[in-house]
Amino acid sequence: MFERLVTVIIDRHHRGGRSVNCVTIVRFWFDPMSISLGGKNVPLLCPGLTREALEFVAGLEREFRRRIIYALECRREAKRRYNDGGLPGFDPATRFVREGEWRCAAPPPAVADRKVEITGPVERKMVINALNSGAKVFMADFEDALSPSWENLMRGQVNLKDAVEGTISFHDKARNRVYKLNDQTAKLFVRPRGWHLPENHIHIDGQPATGCLVDFGLYFFHNHATFRRTQGAGFGPFFYLPKMEHSREAKIWNCVFERAEKMAGIENGSIRATVLIETLPAVFQMEEILYELRDHSVGLNCGRWDYIFSYVKTFQGHPDRLLPDRVLVGMTQHFMRSYSDLLIRTCHRRGVHAMGGMAAQIPIRDDAVANEAALDLVRKDKLREVRAGHDGTWAAHPGLIPAIMEIHKVKREDAANLTEEDLIQRPRGVRTMEGLRLNTRVGIHYLAAWLTGTGSVPLYNLMEDAATAEISRVQNWQWLKYGVELDGDGLGVHVTRELFGRVVEEEMERIEREVGKERFNKGMYKEACKIFTRQCTAPILDDFLTLDAYNHIVVHHPKGSSRL
Numbered sequence: 001m002f003e004r005l006v007t008v009i010i011d012r013h014h015r016g017g018r019s020v021n022c023v024t025i026v027r028f029w030f031d032p033m034s035i036s037l038g039g040k041n042v043p044l045l046c047p048g049l050t051r052e053a054l055e056f057v058a059g060l061e062r063e064f065r066r067r068i069i070y071a072l073e074c075r076r077e078a079k080r081r082y083n084d085g086g087l088p089g090f091d092p093a094t095r096f097v098r099e100g101e102w103r104c105a106a107p108p109p110a111v112a113d114r115k116v117e118i119t120g121p122v123e124r125k126m127v128i129n130a131l132n133s134g135a136k137v138f139m140a141d142f143e144d145a146l147s148p149s150w151e152n153l154m155r156g157q158v159n160l161k162d163a164v165e166g167t168i169s170f171h172d173k174a175r176n177r178v179y180k181l182n183d184q185t186a187k188l189f190v191r192p193r194g195w196h197l198p199e200n201h202i203h204i205d206g207q208p209a210t211g212c213l214v215d216f217g218l219y220f221f222h223n224h225a226t227f228r229r230t231q232g233a234g235f236g237p238f239f240y241l242p243k244m245e246h247s248r249e250a251k252i253w254n255c256v257f258e259r260a261e262k263m264a265g266i267e268n269g270s271i272r273a274t275v276l277i278e279t280l281p282a283v284f285q286m287e288e289i290l291y292e293l294r295d296h297s298v299g300l301n302c303g304r305w306d307y308i309f310s311y312v313k314t315f316q317g318h319p320d321r322l323l324p325d326r327v328l329v330g331m332t333q334h335f336m337r338s339y340s341d342l343l344i345r346t347c348h349r350r351g352v353h354a355m356g357g358m359a360a361q362i363p364i365r366d367d368a369v370a371n372e373a374a375l376d377l378v379r380k381d382k383l384r385e386v387r388a389g390h391d392g393t394w395a396a397h398p399g400l401i402p403a404i405m406e407i408h409k410v411k412r413e414d415a416a417n418l419t420e421e422d423l424i425q426r427p428r429g430v431r432t433m434e435g436l437r438l439n440t441r442v443g444i445h446y447l448a449a450w451l452t453g454t455g456s457v458p459l460y461n462l463m464e465d466a467a468t469a470e471i472s473r474v475q476n477w478q479w480l481k482y483g484v485e486l487d488g489d490g491l492g493v494h495v496t497r498e499l500f501g502r503v504v505e506e507e508m509e510r511i512e513r514e515v516g517k518e519r520f521n522k523g524m525y526k527e528a529c530k531i532f533t534r535q536c537t538a539p540i541l542d543d544f545l546t547l548d549a550y551n552h553i554v555v556h557h558p559k560g561s562s563r564l
């Protein structure tokens with residue numbers, strides 16, 4: 001796979017007093033081929049990488065790069081404050097936004113009903129299955145569920161283009177099964193990567209491009225017109241926006257949307273996006289985020305897994321706020337319930353959808369009793385969400401959709417009087433050796449999959465993706481840093497580097513037994529173990545697991561080049 005990677009270099013050159021883009025493609029990803037565009041044969045890497053689309057991405061990068069760098073520096077500044085003992089809270093400077101009377105633009109009719117949304121990576125068969133699943137919306141994911149190898153990203157762009165055009169098909173040769181779209185399909189939302197991830201295969205003016213601008217730019221450029229005609233009833237395309245920490249980041253997205261709308265010659269407010277509230281700082285910025293995106297918003301979503309990860313990250317310097325075992329941190333913890341309640345109240349006050357999050361259970365094929373128990377947990381979680389007032393929710397697997405569809409909305413007054421203390425209240429529960437072991441096993445298993453191109457996997461009957469794996473990593477880091485006592489199993493053991501070293505060794509042996517010697521040796525388990533162990537024991541917590549791991553999936557082979 002790595003043999004055919006490509007680098008795209010976009011630079012400005014001055015010719016005859018004019019500034020022009022020079023787009024250089026270093027080495028082909030696919031074997032060189034061409035398509036006919038406007039009667040001309042155009043060299044092509046994949047339908048997402050035309051010169052015009054790349055120039056659009058370069059334009060976005062040039063306009064917004066400095067603001068993105070500034071926003072990321074502000075994140076670091078906030079982190080320094082929290083690490084020095086500060087707590088996140090509501091910003092007195094934007095009280096006027098929180099107290100003002102304003103509403104977001106009305107949701108477009110095409111997405112008025114979002115009762116159940118399915119999510120999944122932009123993988124070809126899954127895109128078709130998800131669109132056919134019976135869910136109202138499909139969120140196609142370049143983020144938590146995708147390992148952002150160049151090949152995955154480019155294939156994802158091709159898959160989405162074919163999906164929007166309605167021509168997507170897939171032939172599973174092993175099962176001799178052909179997949180095609182049904183007449184009725186879910187509405188497509190696309191989730192680009194977060195602001196922090198670079199795209200190292202595209203260099204613009206000497207710097208790697210911003211990953212999310214590549215995902216957004218290529219998808220928007222190639223699909224906006226078809227999407228609005230066939231899916232959005234005049235609106236769209238639709239997006240999910242992940243991992244923001246402050247409304248200044250939402251403002252950048254709003255400006256990106258305005259620029260894209262202008263380029264496409266479509267009305268302001270055509271593009272619509274739901275923002276995931278999945279970082280602790282962002283929970284104090286929900287009103288401000290909606291305000292910045294008020295012409296482009298279709299709601300907020302409880303990204304619960306990244307939110308838990310962010311709770312640990314934000315409080316990395318606060319030993320009085322340690323998390324119990326990962327399995328005990330669910331939506332019934334006070335701080336989690338308060339977050340969902342405040343999100344619902346905020347969205348309803350501003351006239352947009354308050355979307356629930358993802359239950360991690362997935363169907364268990366070979367055990368009917370365990371399967372029923374898993375379905376029951378999903379039903380309970382979804383029932384809790386609708387009772388709380390959510391307007392829709394997420395499903396990780398098509399097999400869960402019928403059960404979720406059956407759950408009906410119950411009228412309830414939105415919660416009131418939620419305080420800063422409610423939102424950061426210390427989680428309750430015990431810590432156990434099994435918790436440490438499970439974190440370690442899941443973290444290594446997941447990273448090994450991610451390094452070989454798979455970003456969401458079933459592990460121990462649960463869905464695991466980048467967000468859930470992050471919890472395992474930061475929790476181990478936190479327990480090690482503070483030498484916590486494992487108080488839940490009566491052993492009274494403290495987590496030390498020595499103990500962790502032994503746990504890693506033993507869990508690697510268990511992983512080898514689970515996957516078999518051959519797969520273990522052929523896979524990337526040893527590399528995954530090295531990365532995971534380094535991150536868990538690092539003196540300073542890495543911001544993201546995937547930033548470090550990304551370096552392992554970027555390989556350049558600068559042999560031969562061609563100009564577009």
Ligand SMILES: CC(=O)SCCNC(=O)CCNC(=O)[C@H](O)C(C)(C)COP(=O)(O)OP(=O)(O)OC[C@H]1O[C@@H](n2cnc3c(N)ncnc32)[C@H](O)[C@@H]1OP(=O)(O)O
Pocket residue numbers: 118119120121125126127129130141144145305306358362363395396397398456457458462463464465467468
């Ligand atoms: C924290 C967050 O960000 S949550 C959002 C991001 N995470 C996700 O989107 C995860 C989505 N879910 C998945 O990726 C998958 O369900 C997994 C990896 C957890 C399990 O996948 P599998 O092991 O393939 O499940 P399983 O074997 O039961 O699949 C049965 C069928 O359902 C399909 N399927 C499973 N999940 C999905 C999905 N989310 N979307 C579309 N199709 C799906 C499979 O492709 C398979 O199709 P087939 O019968 O035609 O071959």
Ligand SMILES: O=CC(=O)O
Pocket residue numbers: 144276278302303304305306307357358467
């Ligand atoms: O993106 C969703 C999450 O829970 O994280």
Ligand SMILES: [Mg+2]
Pocket residue numbers: 144242276278303305306467
């Ligand atoms: Mg997330």
